[in-house]
Amino acid sequence: MDRRTFVKATGVAGIAGLAGCSGGPTGGGDGSGDSSGDSSGDGSGDSGSDETTTAGSSGPAANVGMVYATGGLGDGSFNDQAQQGALQAEEELGISFNEAQPDEVSQFSSFQQQFAESTDPNYDLVCCIGFLQTDALSENAESYPDQNFMLVDSVVEASNVDNYVFAEHEGSYLAGLMASLLTTRDFSAGAGSTAGDSTNLGFVGGVESDLIQKFEAGFVAGAQAGSDDVDVSTNYTGSFNDPAAGKEAATAMYNSGADIVYHAAGNTGTGVFQAAQEQEKFAIGVDRDQSVTKPSYSDVILASMVKRVDTAVYNSIESVVEGDFEGGDIIELGLDQNGVELVWGDQLGSEIPDDVAEEVATAREEIIAGDIDVPDSPE
Incomplete structure (x- = not known):
């Protein structure tokens, strides 16, 4: 990709x-x-x-x-x-x-x-x-x-x-699939790492709404497609412009065992990146290639769900x-x-294992073909 x-x-x-x-x-x-x-x-x-x-x-x-x-x-x-x-x-x-x-x-x-x-x-x-x-x-x-x-x-x-x-849920499915495949193995790149025995991921949303729940639903579905053992913790901060709240929410997730957190929270997501660096874990950006627009965090941004x-x-x-x-x-x-599209991180994209990249690319084609039906609301 x-x-x-x-x-x-x-x-x-x-x-x-x-x-x-x-x-x-x-x-x-x-x-x-x-x-x-x-x-x-x-x-x-x-x-x-x-x-x-x-x-x-x-x-x-x-x-x-x-x-x-x-x-x-x-x-x-x-x-x-x-x-x-x-x-x-x-x-x-x-x-x-x-x-x-x-x-x-x-x-x-x-x-x-x-x-x-x-x-x-x-x-x-x-x-x-x-x-x-x-x-x-x-x-x-x-x-x-x-x-x-x-x-x-x-x-x-x-x-x-x-x-x-x-169709934010479609791109988010790819993000969840990638995160699930990585969190269940030992993987290190840039300033972050995952532990193979981890089965936790995180999602930080801004204002809780039908729209942001589309991101959550797709991410959770993709994570479960990667592994039945992976759980996703969710936190809605109530704001798209509160980095401190984003950092607090993500830090709690990392401390609870999550090693990758995806955000759909606007500028609140900046706090997610800050927490990822401090905890030496990973994050996934949203809307733009945030490894480029937020370059100081590129060493922990695995990918971004571009909209x-x-x-x-x-x-x-x-x-x-x-x-x-x-x-x-x-x-x-x-x-x-x-x-929508999942875009590999500017610094870390080349480190993504080939089998993970290939499985994500296959899922993308299957969604387009209608072979994968991605939910657009949390179950």
């Missing part, structure tokens, strides 16, 4: 702050979890100028508003992956985009409304990243029928909303630019569409 190559935009001019735009968001986080009062950023904490078009004097091909999930940019995971899609569209399609980073769920509605009401510029599309935006968008889609929206990880049944959902939120964002923007946006669609992205 080849590692995925992510779009990397370099030399991008500062991404516009929305303060001063009529109806544009005027507040939000800085991507680190701290409220800074900035309404936008490029993932580095820098604030840009008011003009960000790359389409020349004729203006951008489209104006796009990005409302990120709580946790903000710099998570090395979900939000950063969504931003990559917008950056790719900026570079390849000549669009301009502005960003809002809510600190709390209660801010989603306001940011969505401000993008929809903005007249300078008028936004051709508002991208709503994350299932926690569902309730707010359900109301705003009806209140702003002429505004195009896209939603990631949930469905709002409205004629002006395109919905992108993923191509960037593809969803880019495709949605492209449909607007090309005049193909219809609204009311539900677009499903699984293993067969390369919407």
Whole structure:
């Protein structure tokens, strides 16, 4: 299984702050979890100028508003992956985009409304990243029928909303299978190791919900497929932006005998990586190749269950630019569409035993062929 190559935009001019735009968001986080009062950023904490078009004097091909999930940019995971899609569209399609980073769920509605009401510029599309935006968008889609929206990880049944959902359970099955095959043997690589007599794995989730339970269900099913003797401990921290809680949960799992922990918890997962290093165990990342986005932990990240939120964002923007946006669609992205994938760690991937890699690759093809039916909710 080849590692995925992510779009990397370099030399991008500062991404516009929305303060001063009529109806544009005027507040939000800085991507680190701290409220800074900035309404936008490029993932580095820098604030840009008011003009960000790359389409020349004729203006951008489209104006796009990005409302990120709580946790903000710099998570090395979900939000950063969504931003990559917008950056790719900026570079390849000549669009301009502005960003809002809510600190709390209660801010989603306001940011969505401000993008929809903005007249300078008028936004051709508002991208709503994350299932926690569902309730707010359900109301705003009806209140702003002429505004195009896209939603990631949930469905709002409205004629002006395109919905992108993923088969997270399929990719998580591969992660569970890999972890199960490794935890039942003696294996060392980088800063971590497993003990052959261990039969415990861990799963750390963020906010407990149907969506995150898809990650859990797939992971548990894959682990059990690898060995009937393997058990998975589960802990939901209640937050996607609490590394301390992630570290506490993972540390308890490692101390109880787990030697590999998988997280689906956004920036909370950073704490899982910290615990893995301290305990000299392993972790599995999520959404992006976190061995690359969190390089200081690459010596304990065996793999990442990549979720191509960037593809969803880019495709949605492209449909607007090309005049193909219809609204009311539900677009499903699984293993067969390369919407999810298990990506080997940048440092540790070459150390994965060949028989484990081959069994994971076989399972991938069997899922796509329909020979393996992966559950999407915990039993």
